[in-house]
Amino acid sequence: MGLRLAQRALNFLKADVAGAMPDYELRNPQIDMMESCSKTIEEGGALMAEAGTGTGKTFAYLIPLILSGKKGIVSTRTINLQGQLASKDLNFLSELVPFSYTIAKGRGNYLCLRRLNAFRAENDKEADEYTDLVNWASQTETGDAEDYKLKKPLIWKDIYSEADACRGKKCSYYNQCFYFKARQRWGKAQIVVANHALIGINAMLSEDSKILPKADVLVIDEGHALDNALSEQIGINLSKRGFENILNKLLKPDERGNYKGLLSKSQNLFSVVESLRTEMELFWDVVKRELEHRKTIKGTFALANFSSALSFSIRSLIEDIRTSTMGLFKEDEELEIKASIIKLKTYADGLETLSEGMDGFVRWPEIEEKRIALRMSPIYPRDFIRENIIPEYNSVIVTSATLSVSGDFGFTEKILGLEDSKKLSVPSPFDLRNQVAMEIKKGINLLNGEGIERLAGVIIDEASKKDGGILTLFTSRDVMKKTWELTAEKLRNLGLNPMIQGEMPSRTMLDIMREGKDSVLFGLDSFWEGVDVKGDSLKCLIITKLPFEVPTEPIVLARTEDIEKNGGNPFYEYSLPRAVLKFKQGFGRLIRLKTDKGRIIICDERIKTKAYGKRFLESVLQDKKGV
Numbered sequence: 001m002g003l004r005l006a007q008r009a010l011n012f013l014k015a016d017v018a019g020a021m022p023d024y025e026l027r028n029p030q031i032d033m034m035e036s037c038s039k040t041i042e043e044g045g046a047l048m049a050e051a052g053t054g055t056g057k058t059f060a061y062l063i064p065l066i067l068s069g070k071k072g073i074v075s076t077r078t079i080n081l082q083g084q085l086a087s088k089d090l091n092f093l094s095e096l097v098p099f100s101y102t103i104a105k106g107r108g109n110y111l112c113l114r115r116l117n118a119f120r121a122e123n124d125k126e127a128d129e130y131t132d133l134v135n136w137a138s139q140t141e142t143g144d145a146e147d148y149k150l151k152k153p154l155i156w157k158d159i160y161s162e163a164d165a166c167r168g169k170k171c172s173y174y175n176q177c178f179y180f181k182a183r184q185r186w187g188k189a190q191i192v193v194a195n196h197a198l199i200g201i202n203a204m205l206s207e208d209s210k211i212l213p214k215a216d217v218l219v220i221d222e223g224h225a226l227d228n229a230l231s232e233q234i235g236i237n238l239s240k241r242g243f244e245n246i247l248n249k250l251l252k253p254d255e256r257g258n259y260k261g262l263l264s265k266s267q268n269l270f271s272v273v274e275s276l277r278t279e280m281e282l283f284w285d286v287v288k289r290e291l292e293h294r295k296t297i298k299g300t301f302a303l304a305n306f307s308s309a310l311s312f313s314i315r316s317l318i319e320d321i322r323t324s325t326m327g328l329f330k331e332d333e334e335l336e337i338k339a340s341i342i343k344l345k346t347y348a349d350g351l352e353t354l355s356e357g358m359d360g361f362v363r364w365p366e367i368e369e370k371r372i373a374l375r376m377s378p379i380y381p382r383d384f385i386r387e388n389i390i391p392e393y394n395s396v397i398v399t400s401a402t403l404s405v406s407g408d409f410g411f412t413e414k415i416l417g418l419e420d421s422k423k424l425s426v427p428s429p430f431d432l433r434n435q436v437a438m439e440i441k442k443g444i445n446l447l448n449g450e451g452i453e454r455l456a457g458v459i460i461d462e463a464s465k466k467d468g469g470i471l472t473l474f475t476s477r478d479v480m481k482k483t484w485e486l487t488a489e490k491l492r493n494l495g496l497n498p499m500i501q502g503e504m505p506s507r508t509m510l511d512i513m514r515e516g517k518d519s520v521l522f523g524l525d526s527f528w529e530g531v532d533v534k535g536d537s538l539k540c541l542i543i544t545k546l547p548f549e550v551p552t553e554p555i556v557l558a559r560t561e562d563i564e565k566n567g568g569n570p571f572y573e574y575s576l577p578r579a580v581l582k583f584k585q586g587f588g589r590l591i592r593l594k595t596d597k598g599r600i601i602i603c604d605e606r607i608k609t610k611a612y613g614k615r616f617l618e619s620v621l622q623d624k625k626g627v
């Protein structure tokens, strides 16, 4: 009998990986995780594997997966991270052992050649973009928008690949089709790198319309982000803008009131579409007026009658389009009309489902300055994961640096429906006791101006030490802006480079930070995770407040109500563990290497004064008692 997978993986790590990386050191946490992953891949089942920063968790699951020869889908949080996984880790390993891998993205990322060919520009800007894209289409191998330019062109909305507007094998471009060629690559490769949103979309599709290939193993990396990613994908999202886009595609009035859309040849439909437009405008006005101050929609939907009248009007428009456009249009146009009909139908279905509501789902209005929408999502994604994701694979590994609160997976396993999975938590191999100096600042209450002034003072004090970059993590945009106003100029006068989230793309700000030692970066939510800046470029981390979620967010509200209804304590069962996990993510930004040393300044005294505060400290510095 051949060697067990775990042994083969260990041999590979010791000989091949260590041989190719002169400064590689064997780490017990990595070996432990690799052994558990090997077992899960070999024997099947589900594993939740938490690995502290610096463990090398990517190799711990990739090596046994590759050596097993089984087909695997590895999912991560963002398209960016997919790129990193492929260009760094998979590329490195593929030089040591032969295997194939590829990246899979959502369909909308690929150019549709049929649509490109049928596109008619309506102004000079569109014409320029079109010419450029035709040129690119003749050269690109992938047709992936990311390979075109940093920014998607404005006409991308008219030329991307879309299931509803695709004739598949009957399309005359099928043999050159970028999307179907990508699907073939996904089918052939041993390892397919996907993202959580795509995993969610794929799981919602019926067996014969799945986009991702069948695989034995699913690895969810950045597993802590799966909950939010699935909540975004599953459910209903009806926006005012979304409906306007459908109608504009059908009629698209220009400045002179001439219709340029798909139905521009069907004069008898102009008034029907316009009257639906008016009805819809009115509906959203009423939504705004009636629901502006509602966090969630409970019980009978107050606009149920309006909503069902609207869905009736949409359905009758569909009938009108079907009867009056038959035989009138060319094949390309007919396909686009069919796609619009599917969208109209989905919208009408959504209005009805949202109006009725569903057990286990939460409904809420999203009313912002530029966006108005009605949403419905499952309170927890657990049933969806249990029913639609887990059964698709023999082995499922969910991994992240933050899945447990001091080794207790209870919180995450309940949300993700992974109660029956095996669990493993391996610590960070870093010597945090010697690498991190922690300080807790007292008397900073960010609810008042004085507290914000004190916080600004802390930032200036730390920056004045001029020993490296500073990342300041906020939980409130308002507090971040006010602190920025009090500090930016002073920081510049100190010869430093202050940057605030939103002033340029986050990636650019992080690149700038990596290059020097003088950046002082102010960041919100997304900077609490995924920031990887090593050495003196990130020397000091300032946590302005313990990251408790806003209890008015609809899903948070629904979850806390659900816990209360079942006799539980929402603070201890939900808010606290969620905040601890986020704190752990933030904390993990500072030490990225064995040689890194740095300071963490926590500006929220509750971590010391409240009984629950020790849960935060224990979770990040298990070996650093009495801080």
Ligand code: SF4
Pocket (backbone or CB within 6 Å): 111, 112, 113, 114, 115, 161, 162, 165, 166, 167, 168, 169, 171, 172, 173, 174, 177, 178, 179, 180
């Ligand atoms: S096969 Fe579908 S996606 Fe591909 S070019 Fe044709 S219509 Fe577009």
